[in-house]
Amino acid sequence: MAASTTSFVLDIWYFAGLSSDVKPGKMVRREIAGEPITLGRDEDGTVFALRDICPHRAAPLSSGCVKSGTVECPYHGWRFGIKDGACKDIPALCDGQEMETGKIKVRTFPTQEKGRLIWVFISSDKRFAGVPDIKPPSFPFASRKATLDDSLTLNCHVDHAVIGLMDPAHGPYVHRQWWWRSEHSMHEKTKEFAPAERGFTMVAHSPSSNSFAYKLLGGKPVTEITFRLPGIRTEKIKVGKKTVLSFTAVTPMDESRTQIRQIFFTDHGLFKALSPLIRIGAKVFLRQDAHMVNLQQMGLAYDPTLMLVEDSDTQAKWYFSLKKAWAKSCESGAAFVNPVKAKTLRWRS
Ligand code: FES
Ligand SMILES: [Fe+2]
Missing domain, CATH: 3.90.380.10 (Naphthalene 1,2-dioxygenase Alpha Subunit; Chain A, domain 1)
Incomplete structure (x- = not known):
């Protein structure tokens, strides 16, 4: 039998790190199954994962900062919700320059922290934003x-x-x-x-x-x-x-x-x-x-x-x-x- 290298396993939980890897209010960059991910923890302890590419001009969000439920891009300060990935603010806009910023979205990945292990769900559907029907393994x-x-x-x-x-x-x-x-x-x-x-x-x-x-x-x-x-x-x-x-x-x-x-x-x-x-x-x-x-x-x-x-x-x-x-x-x-x-x-x- 020939060993073949095919694509990655998807629609499954990947180990993303230990709890101690991500301090409150901080982010770390991960690459999992071809996806650049910023793995972060907000100030009150919730772990989140967003695609590590700003939809504006591709700066890595992991180099930005976590600010009350959002991630701020290091390049032009756009802010994205850690839960829905929706853009909450574009600081460069002036009065009268109305934009529906919420339509601009970063991909979010379901995360779970169990014991001291953090898991990120990588779906084959890039728009998937629900709750996966399988659980991460338990240790x-x-x-x-x-x-x-x-x-x-x-x-x-x-x-x-x-x-x-x-x-x-x-x-x-x-x-x-x-x-x-x-x-x-x-x-x-x-x-x-x-x-x-x-x-x-x-x-x-x-x-x-x-x-x-x-x-x-x-x-x-x-x-x-x-x-x-x-x-x-x-x-x-x-x-x-x-x-x-x-x-x-x-x-x-x-x-x-x-x-x-x-x-x-x-x-x-x-x-x-x-x-x-x-x-x-x-x-x-x-x-x-x-x-x-x-x-x-x-x-x-x-x-x-x-x-x-x-x-x-x-x-x-x-x-x-x-x-x-x-x-x-x-x-x-x-x-x-x-x-x-x-x-x-x-x-x-
Ligand atoms: S590249 Fe992120 S705000 Fe401009
Ligand atoms: Fe070995």
Whole structure:
């Protein structure tokens, strides 16, 4: 089966950042699925998202300021409502120069803040301004302060980033280091998978004996890894009563740039104590992935046919079929049917 890079997943909630990214009265710029977005918070705490292009002459609204329920453009001071995106004021107009400013609109994006996670809904209908009929995924454990937070931009289409991160076969080659694993520690693995909401789960299991990093946690860690559309991977590691949640959002910025944000939430004392060390390890790990997908671009530039082979590439196949099924259900209005069936996968890594 050939891996194809198609457009982005739409009509879905994208992770846009942590609550602490957007202070009251401030804005930050985001690029999500080809849309420039100013993500902001008004003075009383409400999060909002508007297209980051002023309808007057395209200045980025994110460089302007938030003023009592509106965003003021930094160029000529036009103001737009944070809820409806309608223009409320054009300061350069004189008395007698009446204009129906409210007809000038910036696109608004539905937003939700749950726990410490902010979600933005990207609709395929650019005029969509209602309430989406699906909810963002829920991660109750992510309502505590993040212990680690790292982000990186990859120079590739989101599909390559997603299938690269979920691919189990690259570990011993891309992440070859004493504290993780080596080519020599490779052995056959058997993992159970089950469908999950808009994705699939590698059901709870004890991590491989060749994963040194897990040993740091002590006890008998049990890990459960879930992937869901559009590109949210979570790994929940339980050690006794304690939890480490690794939350990774893989977000397309545009066709050739992808943002990866990796955040750890935990109540595990030792993990917290060791977090400066773990931070270094996690950074190295993510940058090894980034280096590989950047290298891969050398080949992809020639648009070769790609292969997805046997069980080690089955998760990638599932990703493409999930994407397809999602697009089909959004287009037809029919309920989304998860194409993933429970399955045992075997590979060597
Ligand atoms: S470009 Fe925004 S007000 Fe002129
Ligand atoms: Fe990797």
